[in-house]
Amino acid sequence: MNQFINIAVVGLGQVGIYLLNEIKTKKKDIELKTGKKIKIVAISAKNINKKRKFKVNKKIFFKNPLKIFENIKVDILFEAIGLSDGISKKVVETALKNKIHVITPNKALISKHGDYLAKLAEDNNVNLEFEASVAGGIPILRTIKEGLVTNKISKVYGILNGTSNYILTDMRDSKDSFANVLKRAQKLGYAEPGNPKLDLNGFDAFAKVRILSALAFNTKISKHKCLMEGIEKVESKDIEIANQLNLRIKLLGISQIINGRLFETVHPCLVSKNSYIGNVTGVMNAVIIEGKPVGESILQGEGAGPGPTSSSLLSDLLSILRGNIKKTFWYF
Numbered sequence: 001m002n003q004f005i006n007i008a009v010v011g012l013g014q015v016g017i018y019l020l021n022e023i024k025t026k027k028k029d030i031e032l033k034t035g036k037k038i039k040i041v042a043i044s045a046k047n048i049n050k051k052r053k054f055k056v057n058k059k060i061f062f063k064n065p066l067k068i069f070e071n072i073k074v075d076i077l078f079e080a081i082g083l084s085d086g087i088s089k090k091v092v093e094t095a096l097k098n099k100i101h102v103i104t105p106n107k108a109l110i111s112k113h114g115d116y117l118a119k120l121a122e123d124n125n126v127n128l129e130f131e132a133s134v135a136g137g138i139p140i141l142r143t144i145k146e147g148l149v150t151n152k153i154s155k156v157y158g159i160l161n162g163t164s165n166y167i168l169t170d171m172r173d174s175k176d177s178f179a180n181v182l183k184r185a186q187k188l189g190y191a192e193p194g195n196p197k198l199d200l201n202g203f204d205a206f207a208k209v210r211i212l213s214a215l216a217f218n219t220k221i222s223k224h225k226c227l228m229e230g231i232e233k234v235e236s237k238d239i240e241i242a243n244q245l246n247l248r249i250k251l252l253g254i255s256q257i258i259n260g261r262l263f264e265t266v267h268p269c270l271v272s273k274n275s276y277i278g279n280v281t282g283v284m285n286a287v288i289i290e291g292k293p294v295g296e297s298i299l300q301g302e303g304a305g306p307g308p309t310s311s312s313l314l315s316d317l318l319s320i321l322r323g324n325i326k327k328t329f330w331y332f
């Protein structure tokens with residue numbers, strides 16, 4: 001007899017709505033692959049009347065997501081609101097305290113409060129999963145946590161911000177200025193229309209580097225200062241000179257152990273035109289892991305967008321449904 005698993009989705013924006021549509025169409029597949037039947041029992045967003053690309057069942061809609069915990073039995077909660085503090089942190093905290101598994105794509109939340117939330121999850125014997133928080137659809141966290149679990153990793157690095165990579169690629173191809181290319185990226189939906197700063201100043205990539213370090217090196221999420229520089233100061237002439245030298249400029253996030261110490265950096269790097277990373281273009285992300293005994297492993301794919309993000313969110317869901325209840329990090 002199949003078990004019913006109650007699911008709540010908090011945040012019905014780009015990610016939350018795509019996810020709900022995916023869950024609806026993949027229900028049978030999920031049942032086949034896990035033996036579990038799932039049911040959406042609660043959804044939450046700010047505005048109940050907003051037009052969305054999903055038929056919202058108003059009977060299970062909560063304007064205040066914290067009310068869900070008082071009224072409904074939930075087994076697994078997706079947090080897709082965003083930002084590191086405020087309501088998203090409160091929702092995740094409350095869910096974990098109520099022994100509800102949490103899945104989130106929120107890198108700002110995990111890179112700031114991941115240690116605390118992981119401890120809460122462990123104390124309550126539930127999962128805190130965040131595969132979608134780093135490199136969108138690329139299963140990089142699961143690869144480190146499972147596929148490469150006994151390797152001694154010495155370095156993880158790569159292109160972790162699709163917006164920056166798109167802009168650098170377009171500046172090279174079009175020889176146009178940073179400002180003009182940014183406008184194009186915003187029109188195409190590759191850069192946030194309002195405030196793209198966190199993508200362009202390196203902060204987004206840095207949040208991902210911190211999460212990668214904790215998993216790759218069994219450390220707490222680091223609080224040190226790091227060299228963090230984005231692409232805002234890159235000019236067309238820099239790209240042109242790099243080109244003449246057979247080099248390309250790429251924004252790389254790097255986490256590595258040197259002489260027993262962790263170094264985390266995000267900055268534009270000169271890489272060879274013929275290197276693998278030099279040929280990762282557009283909005284693509286790529287992550288390279290160096291470990292022993294595996295050697296060098298490379299994963300490439302779409303680093304953002306609701307589709308790739310939902311792919312990772314569902315991978316977390318199936319992991320939980322299959323009973324893979326495990327530590328969030330390894331250091332406790």
Ligand SMILES: NC(=O)c1ccc[n+]([C@@H]2O[C@H](COP(=O)([O-])OP(=O)(O)OC[C@H]3O[C@@H](n4cnc5c(N)ncnc54)[C@H](OP(=O)(O)O)[C@@H]3O)[C@@H](O)[C@H]2O)c1
Pocket residue numbers: 010011012013014015016044045046047048050063064065080081082083087105106107108132133136303304305306309
């Ligand atoms: N978009 C991507 O491609 C992508 C990729 C990777 C990771 N992520 C992460 O996914 C998360 C969600 O991103 P998104 O792009 O889907 O954001 P979004 O489109 O801005 O959606 C945010 C949602 O949160 C809801 N919300 C805001 N305040 C709320 C509150 N107090 N109570 C309940 N709901 C509230 C909003 O409600 P209303 O709709 O009613 O305004 C909206 O539905 C973020 O952590 C982001 O970093 C996004």
